Amino acid sequence: MYVKLSVLHRKLWRKRILFEVFLICIILITTHQLYTHRNGAEETQRKADKGGLAEWRDWHDYGAIAREALREGIGEQGRPAALPSGYDKEVAAASWLVYGFNALLSEKISFERAVPDFRHLRCRSMTYHKELPSTSIIIVHRNEHPSVLQRTLHSLWNRTPYELLHELILVDDFSTSPLFEVSLEQKLLAKFGAKLKILKLTEHQGLIRARVAGARMATGEALVFLDTHVEATQNWLPPLLQPIVNDPYTSTTPNIDIIDYDNFEYIEGTPARGGFDWNFVYVELPLLPEEQAALPAPHNNPIMNGGLFAIGAKFFWHLGAYDVGLEVWGGEQFELSFKIWMCGGRLLEVPCSRLGHLYRDPKFNVKYTNGTDDYQGKNFKRVASVWLDEYQEVLYKHNPELLRIKVGDISARRALRERLQCKPFKWFLETVAPDFVRMYPPFAPPDYASGALQSVAVPQLCLDSIQLPVEHHIGDLRPCSPNLQQPVDSQNWQLTFHRDLRQANENCLDVQSKEPNASIWLWPCHYEGGNQFWYYDHQSQLLMQGEPWTERRCLEANVNTRRSYMNICDSNNVNMKWNFGLVNQSLLDNFFKGLQANVEIK
Structure with missing residues (x-):
């Protein structure tokens, strides 16, 4: 019995030794490969660096990384x-x-x-x-x-x-x-x-x-x-x-x-x-x-x-x-x-x-000063007066209150710009970020449609955001404003050149689910289509959400609950039909022109 156990122990011992040798070999090979890879990368960088004169370094503190991993x-x-x-x-x-x-x-x-x-x-x-x-x-x-x-x-x-x-x-x-x-x-x-x-x-x-x-x-x-x-x-x-x-x-x-x-x-x-x-x-x-x-x-x-x-x-x-x-x-x-x-x-x-x-809670208002002056408005106008050239008028068009603000002496900043021989702001727009101008054009193209969204099934009701905060689901149908083309703010929607459906506060209609009776949300506009892509077919009167290559949903009114939801489009369903206060039919006829090119740009 003792002999059998001794033989068994020797066999186990040999296997253990072989296994440990195998592990050591693997570790040595891996270390060599990592070392060779790093040296090769450093050598490549040395050659690329102005004649290969600079020395390169791995700045990682591997000891600190290992210690932090255990915390x-x-x-x-x-x-x-x-x-x-x-x-x-x-x-x-x-x-x-x-x-x-x-x-x-x-x-x-x-x-x-x-x-x-x-x-x-x-x-x-x-x-x-x-x-x-x-x-x-x-x-x-x-x-x-x-x-x-x-x-x-x-x-x-x-x-x-x-x-x-x-x-x-x-x-x-x-x-x-x-x-x-x-x-x-x-x-x-x-x-x-x-x-x-x-x-x-x-x-x-x-x-x-x-x-x-x-x-x-x-x-x-x-x-x-x-x-x-x-x-x-x-x-x-x-x-x-x-x-x-x-x-x-x-x-x-x-x-x-x-x-x-x-x-x-x-x-x-x-x-x-x-x-x-x-x-x-x-x-x-x-x-x-x-x-x-x-x-x-x-x-x-x-x-x-x-x-x-x-x-x-x-x-x-x-x-x-x-x-x-x-x-x-x-x-x-x-x-x-x-x-x-x-x-x-x-x-x-x-x-x-x-x-x-x-980042602080969005509902939290930081009080930076006890003063009552519009210091940010002053800052914006001061920057615009020195750097925006003719485009400062675009800022004033969107923010006419800035015209009344005095910015103080800016002669030194204008002299700085002259001394540094800085390029015009138009160069910045056209060269540094040309896609920015497409997303935020200085002079926005006209809307495809705008005004109130009136239910065809119940013409006295319109889609209303009822001034709910951003990132909140909406969908209430409320009595329409007397003027459908220029309704109250909570009923005023714009189908913009971004192909989103938004209000003046830069919040967009957003769909976050494909379930039946999915809610619509009011969400910050992100300019990337997807769940904020909308199209109005003025012939069928359907208001569709989703790019044409996706499965679309349409806005549907529930006349009993006075709420609206998203469901699979049905051109025969009168509850899915809507009138826009103002429709630009010629623009809508070219709604999808160039869409694929825009997607490729993104």
Whole structure:
């Protein structure tokens, strides 16, 4: 028996040894392949780099990445969090009113929590110049919740290469909250040492002037401006700096992820290009097909979001920094973006650089100043007066109240534009983002149809939004306005050249389900067709939703409940027939002309 067991043990031992040798071989082969792949990539980059003189480096901190992967706890790995049972609901509600997010929950989440890595897989093996510019990170805060501010600072400290982080400049724009006591500043200085510099303004300056004050204090070769409620991800800075090294007249923006204001979940954002509508509201444009195909390569960004960007210090001051004649905030990202593009530079979004941004509850109104003046209107007109040339009239057409606003002396800004020999705004529209002009034309083509949508089955009833908020399902049928061509706002619909059905507040009819009796929703217009594509057949009087190559649904009135829903189209169903207050039949006859070409452009 003993002999049999000994033989068995020897056989098992040999198998174990062979298995371990096999594993070691696999590990060695894999390591060799990775090493060869990285060296090959670095060699390719060296050859492509101006004669092969620059050295390249993998800037990842693999030790930190491994440690963060093991972190567990509330909100860790960017997972949605929740307050423990028995929390003080009155305290939670009060903090929500002050900050616009779940501030009590924020206090429960670690300042150093780990967040997911949503980067494109190719980003994780990319290398960048060994010598990158020293960087000053400038953050302006005013009465920010301490836990959010500290999470911002800790994420930057933990995930920014030490040798690149020249300084963290924290500009306190005259905070009045009792939470910002000297003890907090001392705690921050003890943690971050000499690299943290605190600038306390003696009066409220507003974001724009406070950022300029921070930039004057900065001594780094590159400036990075960030909001105070962000979380950096691993290796965020090197890819943001590399394009600036390649061309010092370049400014860069990161890919922005979303931090949920309710549960602090870290949500993946998508690459995008910034733009604006003719109310000077920032909008996002889809990537061009060639940019989508080239991901994760940096791509042109017509207009920066404004909150997060990097720029060489010399280029920033060459462009005249921010216009300090602008007040508080609003319009500054347009002015800086126009200057970058029109005055010889380039603005890029860098998908391999990602930061999460905490967006406040949309219902929360931030009070930036105690003044009553329309400072944003002043900013918009000031920017338009210097940079928009003849197109400023388009802005005034959409916002006639701007004509009455005085903007102060702008002679120095006009002289700056002349000295820098900046291109005309028409060049910006035609060259930087020609698709922007198609989506937001300065002079919008006429509507295909407009006015009230009157039920043929019950002519006294019309589709009414009853002034419900955006992102809300609608469908009520209410007594029609006396004038169907110019009804009350809640009954006034436009079938626009975007082929969507919208109201004056830029909210569109949106269908989110193909189920029977599907609801219609009022949703922000996204200009991409799909669930916001509508067509009115003035002959059959059907109001159809969906592109012609999809299964369409039609708007149907329920005369008993006085509600409307979406169902499969039936030209014999009188409840699906509608009259528009005003119909442009010649335009409707060419409704689908060029549609496929537009889809290909998108």
